[in-house]
Amino acid sequence: MKKVSIFVDVQNIYYTTKQQFNANFNYNKFWGLVTKEREVVSAIAYTTNRNDPKQIRFQNILRGIGFEVKLKPFISRSDGSAKGDWDVGIAIDILDYANKSDIVVLASGDGDFDILIKKIRLLNNVQTEIYGVSNLTAHSLKKATSVFIPIDSQLLLR
Numbered sequence: 001m002k003k004v005s006i007f008v009d010v011q012n013i014y015y016t017t018k019q020q021f022n023a024n025f026n027y028n029k030f031w032g033l034v035t036k037e038r039e040v041v042s043a044i045a046y047t048t049n050r051n052d053p054k055q056i057r058f059q060n061i062l063r064g065i066g067f068e069v070k071l072k073p074f075i076s077r078s079d080g081s082a083k084g085d086w087d088v089g090i091a092i093d094i095l096d097y098a099n100k101s102d103i104v105v106l107a108s109g110d111g112d113f114d115i116l117i118k119k120i121r122l123l124n125n126v127q128t129e130i131y132g133v134s135n136l137t138a139h140s141l142k143k144a145t146s147v148f149i150p151i152d153s154q155l156l157l158r
Contacts, residue, residue, distance in 0.1 A: 002102040004103040016151075025155060034129070042101075098126050101126055103129060128147070
């Protein structure tokens, strides 16, 4: 069995599926696809913490599926902007797990990860799978990965 590590940029997936499809991502279906006939080394979902009851239920659902949930405080700035970015944390964890995995799965369309994906493929000879909403996923990220899997109606809750 191939070893897989799974990383989900929850905010990116939430906003891109909402924008493109006005629907939510189906984490159960995603889990079934990325873990089928694979041994899970690590599965981490990265999100912000607003201490909202609905959000806490969602985080518990993720845990029930099998994800470790990493939380970062949601910061609302005085100018109205918000901060809750996990890019560096995701990158560090991917670097830590790439050498323990045959396959690294990242659910995100963020082009900032393209250099990271190229690097782990080169250094660790690891296969990568990127899941993202096709027209909202950076071309550079699609180009950097071994396999790009577009999020479509099959991976949405309706």
